[in-house]
Amino acid sequence: MVTHTTTSVVTIERFIIEQERLHPEASGELSGLLYDLALAAKMIASKVRMAGIADILGATDHENVQGEVQQKLDVISNEIMIKALDHGGRLCCMASEEEPDMIPIPEKFKTGNYALLFDPLDGSSNIDVNVPVGTIFSIVRKISPGKRGTMEDLLQPGRRQVAAGYVIYGSSTMLVYSTGQGAHGFTLDPSIGEFLLSHPNIRTPDRGKFLSVNDAYEAVWTDEVKTLMRHYRGLEGDRGAMNVRYVGSLVADFHRNLLGGGVFVYPSNGKSPRGKLRLLYEANPLAFICEQAGGKASDGTQRILDVNPTELHQRTPLYMGSKLDVELADRVLSGIATAV
Numbered sequence: 001m002v003t004h005t006t007t008s009v010v011t012i013e014r015f016i017i018e019q020e021r022l023h024p025e026a027s028g029e030l031s032g033l034l035y036d037l038a039l040a041a042k043m044i045a046s047k048v049r050m051a052g053i054a055d056i057l058g059a060t061d062h063e064n065v066q067g068e069v070q071q072k073l074d075v076i077s078n079e080i081m082i083k084a085l086d087h088g089g090r091l092c093c094m095a096s097e098e099e100p101d102m103i104p105i106p107e108k109f110k111t112g113n114y115a116l117l118f119d120p121l122d123g124s125s126n127i128d129v130n131v132p133v134g135t136i137f138s139i140v141r142k143i144s145p146g147k148r149g150t151m152e153d154l155l156q157p158g159r160r161q162v163a164a165g166y167v168i169y170g171s172s173t174m175l176v177y178s179t180g181q182g183a184h185g186f187t188l189d190p191s192i193g194e195f196l197l198s199h200p201n202i203r204t205p206d207r208g209k210f211l212s213v214n215d216a217y218e219a220v221w222t223d224e225v226k227t228l229m230r231h232y233r234g235l236e237g238d239r240g241a242m243n244v245r246y247v248g249s250l251v252a253d254f255h256r257n258l259l260g261g262g263v264f265v266y267p268s269n270g271k272s273p274r275g276k277l278r279l280l281y282e283a284n285p286l287a288f289i290c291e292q293a294g295g296k297a298s299d300g301t302q303r304i305l306d307v308n309p310t311e312l313h314q315r316t317p318l319y320m321g322s323k324l325d326v327e328l329a330d331r332v333l334s335g336i337a338t339a340v
């Protein structure tokens with residue numbers, strides 16, 4: 001006898017509409033923006049999946065604003081994001097890790113009430129060795145006067161985000177996003193080209209299983225950071241040791257810790273005095289998702305979402321994940337005796 005398990009197939013489009021209905025005042029503009037982002041994710045996913053086959057592996061011969069050699073897929077993913085989002089009439093401007101300045105909406109297109117900031121393909125140095133990479137995006141409301149966006153719209157603290165999300169191109173392609181009503185995960189079914197709801201209302205455990213840190217920089221950490229690592233490794237205090245899991249691809253490390261519990265730590269160090277991760281289109285969106293799932297995100301002195309940005313590509317130290325482990329970081333880094 002065939003038994004059918006009842007699974008409700010909820011596409012991301014249906015979920016977005018249902019979420020919009022929770023806000024009678026919603027214009028549908030944000031929903032449209034989320035549809036466009038889901039489309040861009042599918043287009044980038046198909047390029048990432050083809051990377052090993054089509055001759056688009058390897059690096060281009062020029063650097064991006066970060067001084068990093070641009071991988072070909074970085075450039076392609078950046079173009080896909082811009083072309084999928086610039087004509088929908090929902091944005092006043094954009095910013096990308098791959099572009100030095102603000103990306104204006106072309107004069108021929110209508111503008112809208114949101115600004116989009118994104119890292120089109122984070123962790124791209126891992127592409128050639130088939131390690132998961134990701135796209136990260138952050139959406140804020142337009143606050144500047146006039147129709148066209150300005151830097152003022154982009155340089156907003158993370159607490160002003162109206163939505164944020166990421167796509168992980170891993171063993172499956174998943175899109176995780178939040179509009180402030182919880183964090184929800186969708187898995188791409190490539191056979192029908194749809195993102196299906198697979199992880200509703202993600203909650204991250206209060207205490208982490210995994211510690212994600214690159215301790216090659218231990219020699220240039222502060223004493224407080226070294227003490228914190230001793231706590232995480234069970235060598236001090238009574239927290240107990242965590243398993244170390246570090247892929248070197250932020251979205252992959254973040255996603256594993258979000259689902260299983262863990263803490264991602266990238267302190268400032270001699271090489272990166274203000275940390276390595278970018279505030280506006282990496283730390284802020286992931287911190288938004290993390291808090292929506294019950295976690296925390298700090299720069300070691302304050303909540304990531306409360307940092308007031310001054311530059312588009314500014315970096316930040318980052319302690320993000322399970323609530324109790326980030327609170328431990330805040331205590332140890334501020335020198336407060338840690339009665340865990």
Ligand code: P6P
Pocket residue numbers: 122123124125214248249250251276
């Ligand atoms: P490190 C990838 O280049 C990236 O920006 C993040 O995806 C990743 O978490 C981090 O850098 C890894 O940095 O210094 O450990 O190689």
